[in-house]
Amino acid sequence: MSRRRPLGLRARLVMTFAVVAAVVALAVAGISFTVVRSLTLRQATDVAVREARVHLDDAAATLSAASSPEELRRFLAQLRTRSRADVIAVADGQVETTTPSLTVASVPEDLRPAVDAGRVVTRRTVLRSDAVAVVGGAVQPDGPAFYFFYPQQDVADDLLLLARVLAATSGVLVVVSAGVGAVAASGVLRPIRRTRAAVREVAAGDLDTQLPAQGGDDLAELARAFNTMTAALRHTIGDLRELEAGQRRFVSDVSHELRTPLTALTTACDVLDANKDGLTDAGRRAARLVVVESRRLAALVEDLMEISRMDAGAADMTLERVDVTRSLHGALRSRGWDHQVAVHADGQPTTLIDARRLDAIIGNLVGNALTYGRPPVDVTVRSSDDAVEIDVSDSGDGIAPQHLHRIFDRFYKADRSRSSGGTGLGLAIARENARLHGGDITVRSEPGRGATFTVRLPRRRSP
Amino acid sequence: MIPDVAAILLVEDDPSTSEAVALALEGHGHRVETAATGDEALERWRHMRPDLVLLDVMLPSRDGLEVCREIRREDRVPIIMLTARSDPIDVVLGLESGADDYVTKPFETRVLLARIKAVLRRGEASPTDSVRRYGSVTIDPVGMVVSRDGEEIHLTPTELRLLLELSGRPGQVFTRQLLLERVWDYDYLGDSRLVDVCVQRLRAKVEDDPTEPTLIQTVRGVGYKLVDPR
Numbered sequence: 187m188s189r190r191r192p193l194g195l196r197a198r199l200v201m202t203f204a205v206v207a208a209v210v211a212l213a214v215a216g217i218s219f220t221v222v223r224s225l226t227l228r229q230a231t232d233v234a235v236r237e238a239r240v241h242l243d244d245a246a247a248t249l250s251a252a253s254s255p256e257e258l259r260r261f262l263a264q265l266r267t268r269s270r271a272d273v274i275a276v277a278d279g280q281v282e283t284t285t286p287s288l289t290v291a292s293v294p295e296d297l298r299p300a301v302d303a304g305r306v307v308t309r310r311t312v313l314r315s316d317a318v319a320v321v322g323g324a325v326q327p328d329g330p331a332f333y334f335f336y337p338q339q340d341v342a343d344d345l346l347l348l349a350r351v352l353a354a355t356s357g358v359l360v361v362v363s364a365g366v367g368a369v370a371a372s373g374v375l376r377p378i379r380r381t382r383a384a385v386r387e388v389a390a391g392d393l394d395t396q397l398p399a400q401g402g403d404d405l406a407e408l409a410r411a412f413n414t415m416t417a418a419l420r421h422t423i424g425d426l427r428e429l430e431a432g433q434r435r436f437v438s439d440v441s442h443e444l445r446t447p448l449t450a451l452t453t454a455c456d457v458l459d460a461n462k463d464g465l466t467d468a469g470r471r472a473a474r475l476v477v478v479e480s481r482r483l484a485a486l487v488e489d490l491m492e493i494s495r496m497d498a499g500a501a502d503m504t505l506e507r508v509d510v511t512r513s514l515h516g517a518l519r520s521r522g523w524d525h526q527v528a529v530h531a532d533g534q535p536t537t538l539i540d541a542r543r544l545d546a547i548i549g550n551l552v553g554n555a556l557t558y559g560r561p562p563v564d565v566t567v568r569s570s571d572d573a574v575e576i577d578v579s580d581s582g583d584g585i586a587p588q589h590l591h592r593i594f595d596r597f598y599k600a601d602r603s604r605s606s607g608g609t610g611l612g613l614a615i616a617r618e619n620a621r622l623h624g625g626d627i628t629v630r631s632e633p634g635r636g637a638t639f640t641v642r643l644p645r646r647r648s649p
Numbered sequence: 650m651i652p653d654v655a656a657i658l659l660v661e662d663d664p665s666t667s668e669a670v671a672l673a674l675e676g677h678g679h680r681v682e683t684a685a686t687g688d689e690a691l692e693r694w695r696h697m698r699p700d701l702v703l704l705d706v707m708l709p710s711r712d713g714l715e716v717c718r719e720i721r722r723e724d725r726v727p728i729i730m731l732t733a734r735s736d737p738i739d740v741v742l743g744l745e746s747g748a749d750d751y752v753t754k755p756f757e758t759r760v761l762l763a764r765i766k767a768v769l770r771r772g773e774a775s776p777t778d779s780v781r782r783y784g785s786v787t788i789d790p791v792g793m794v795v796s797r798d799g800e801e802i803h804l805t806p807t808e809l810r811l812l813l814e815l816s817g818r819p820g821q822v823f824t825r826q827l828l829l830e831r832v833w834d835y836d837y838l839g840d841s842r843l844v845d846v847c848v849q850r851l852r853a854k855v856e857d858d859p860t861e862p863t864l865i866q867t868v869r870g871v872g873y874k875l876v877d878p879r
Contacts, residue, residue, distance in 0.1 A: 445733045449755040450665035456758035457672045484755045504841060506825065507870050513838075520837040538870075541826075545838055 195378070196371040203367025204360050211356035219352055223345050227310065227338070231319045234271070234336035235308055238321035241269055242306065242332060246325045255280045258330055269334065271321075277330035287314070293333050297322045301331045310338065317342040377405040381412060393420040438494040444487045448480070455480045482609075489611040493596070496618045503622060505538045505646070510574050511567050513541055517548040518565075527552055527563045535569035538646040543619040547627070548576070550616040551639050555580035557608070559636055572645055573625070579638035585631040593629060616641075654678040655700035655769055660690040660716065661731065662708050666754075670703070673758045679765075687711025691719055694726075701765060702728045704748070706739060714746045721747035725805045727768040731756075744846035749807040750833060751840075767834035771806035781816050783864055784878035786855050788816055797855060807832065808851045811844075815865060815875035824872040848873055 193201070248261055258275055259282050265273050266284040274293065275282045281290055292313055297320065300307045306323035317338040324331040380397060387395040393416055399409035455477040462470050495501050511531040518524045548565070555563040559580025566577040585593060592598050594617045597610035617627045624644045631637035657674055661667040662685050671681045682697055684690040687710045694702065702720065706713040717728055730743040730751040743751055749768050752761055772793075781788045787796045790813055795802045804812065810832045815823060823831075829839030832847075848867075852859040866876050 442733070445754050446663050446666060449733070450663065450669045452755045453666065453669035453673050453758055457669065457676055460673075460676055460758075481757075487755075506841060516837050542838055542840075 196368065196375060199371040199374070200364050200367040203370070204364040207360045207363030208356070211359040215352035215356050219345075219349055222348060226341055226345065227319075230336075230338055230341045231308055231310065234319045234321050234334065234338075235306065237269065237336070238271070238323060238332075238334040239306065241265060241273075241334065242323045242325065245330070245332060249325050250329060253277075253330070255282075258282055271334040271336045273335070274333045275330050276333070280330075288335065292335070293322070294320060297333070298331070301333075303327075374405070377409065381405075381408065384412065388416055388419070393423060434494055434497050437490060438498070441487050441491040441494065444483075445491075448484050448487055451480045452484050486609040486611075489609040489615060492615055493611055493618065496615070496622070501618075501622055503540045504542070506541055507536050508539050508541045508544065509534050509536045510539075510544070510569075510576070511535065513544055514548060514565060514567065514576070517545045518552065520545075521549060521553070523552060523556065526556060526561060527565055529565045529567070531567035533569060535567065535574050537574050537643060539623055539643055540619075543622060544643075547616045547619050547641055548578070550612040551578040551627075551641070554608075554612065554639075555582075555637075558582060574643045574645065576641040576643075577638055578641070579636055581636040584633045584635055585629070585637050586633055590629060590631060594627070653766070654680070655765070656680045656697065657682075657765070658690070658693055658697055658699040658702045659683045660685075660687075660693075660703065660708065660713070661705045662686065663705075670761070673761075674765075677762060685709075687713070687716045690716050694720055694724075698724075699726060701769060702726055703731055703761075703765075704728055705731045705733070706743060707733060714742055717743065717746040717748055721805075725803060727771070727806055729761075729764055729768060740840070741842055741846060744843060745849070747805070747850070749805060750843065763834070768807070770834065771810045771832070783816065783819070783875070785857070786864060788812060795855070802854050804851070804854060807847055808854070811847050811851055812855070812875075815873065819875050819877045822868045822871050822874045828872065844873070 245261060249257060255277070258277055258280060262273060262275055262282045262284055269284075272288050273284045274288045274290070276290060276293075283289070294309050294311055297307050297309055301322040301324050304324055304327045306321065308319060308321045310317065310319050312318070313335060319336045319338050321334040321336065322331060377397075384395045384397050395416055397409035397412050399406045399413060455473075458473045459477050462473050465473060492501075511529065511534050514529055514531075515524065518527050518529070552563065552565065555578055559582030561581065563578070563580045566579075568575045568577070589598075594613050596614045599610060613627075620627045620641055620643065624646075625642045627639055627641050629637060629639050657679050659667060659671055659674070659681050661670065661683065664685070667683050667685065671683055674681045682693055682699070684693045685708075687708045689710075690702075690704070690708070691711075704713045704717060708716065711719075713730060717730070720726065720728065727750075728748045730740075730748040731754060732739055732743060732751055733754040740751055749771075750764050752764055779790075781790075785798045786802075787799075789795070793809060795804055795809065795812060811828065814828060814831050825841040825844045826839070828844045829835040829841070833839050833843055848865060849859075852862050852865055856862045856864055863878055864875060866874055868874055
């Protein structure tokens, strides 16, 4: 199995085009060359043979087996002027040539028996690095044998030129094909790139992304399928959002509608509370319950409204430069907790925050520590260049690990049997308040050793 | 001295809330008259001339903001808005219409009583101070009169108290929280928008060019200060 990274689509397309072009070009060039070569050479050889036969007929008319060496020499001298071939004649022990460079050794070995047998034969060979066609024939079975060396170098040169032209053409073809492959790859890749970009946009949440889908090819089909998919997603997500917004609106509307009767109720309860001395004992106890529960109901509605504002992203922030330690003391004092809680602070860090939201966070966390934990309850302020951190820790039983990660969930109660009097939304709101500042609240606890909630508020450079 | 007991006009369209609040206020000695619509509110106000108006924002016929503007045209009577809406813009609109303070429904009676007391106390004169002059503006703390170029400016008790506070120590920067404590009697965490809107209203009345304030200046990120133009 190859461990190499697979080539990209573009490289693969270019390579395929080039390879196909090379194979086709080489095949065409090879076949053309072979055919042309064999035709050309045969033609040239045929001409040589015809010419040689004329000279051989001449020789047969002029010479015989009994001709003298002088006659042979004379005939050859004539041939030198009449034939474009170099000629060598071999008689009994006599060798005559038209050119001194030619020797008996120049004659291909295998021609001689056939010539001696009286046939006219031909052979292509190379003589002193030049291509030649050798035509051999004898005057009579026992007469002198003639070997005509017809030069074929021009033919060979032409063929070489042809081969070069064909090779060059093939090379150009391969390069052009690779280029066409690259262009084709771009043509294929452009829609693929577009599709990839569109997919990323959809992944990033932009469901309005559309791909151009012209024509009827596979890529257009893909684009159409993609557009159908985004439309379906848009539809589904639109429905979901509408549903969610509707639910949030409902919670907000319900809380809102509850406010008016609640105002009447809580105010009437306050009147009842102020006049409880005139009631019987049972009436007083009932009044007490009504007063307490109406306050709890009011707190719950208040928290529901707050969290639905946060859910709707409609929570407003009023950022001010706030002395964290001072507001901490203020938050504790305003709730009458300043004698139950110890505050530890290094310096007096100030930062840009929404003082009300900080107050709400501290009120919730310290309130929880006093209600569910055990004293001592400590609040520690730590300050660094990029954040202010506030620890709220108690010394109670702590929070069991299975509850720890769900403690910020809405209406989640670690101890279901215990009625807390809280709304069940306090920690969720506190965490949202921290997150509105770009911070967060985390918790750590060991059973039996209390719990520590840490508020982290990043410092802001400007409002 | 303004008495602890005041004549209060309660404008509230929900009959139960109206009755409960009236009961609670009367339980603390206040004299309460009620109105259920905007038109009725204006009619009652003209007839009654109360020491204080408690005004619900959401009202039939004319809404609370309109009623507030209408009253402010003629009177400096302290107005506390009762807002059931969570929309923060409502609070700002209410304050810009001329309200002195606001209470969000549902409220605890003691909170409402504390706000009422604080607003009424703003009308009290501070008898020890002498007349101050800043440019064209003259402030007489004893007579509770402010004039510009000799002409009296009509300030609400809250605006007047804010101006007195700032002019008590010219040049000193007052944080919003400090002003909330001194002017609005919030001992802890008042809404700083109360200060911002009131400063705007005050500037509109005392500055030559409210968009380019020279007397009451903003100290960015901190609060406000009064600068003696001399």
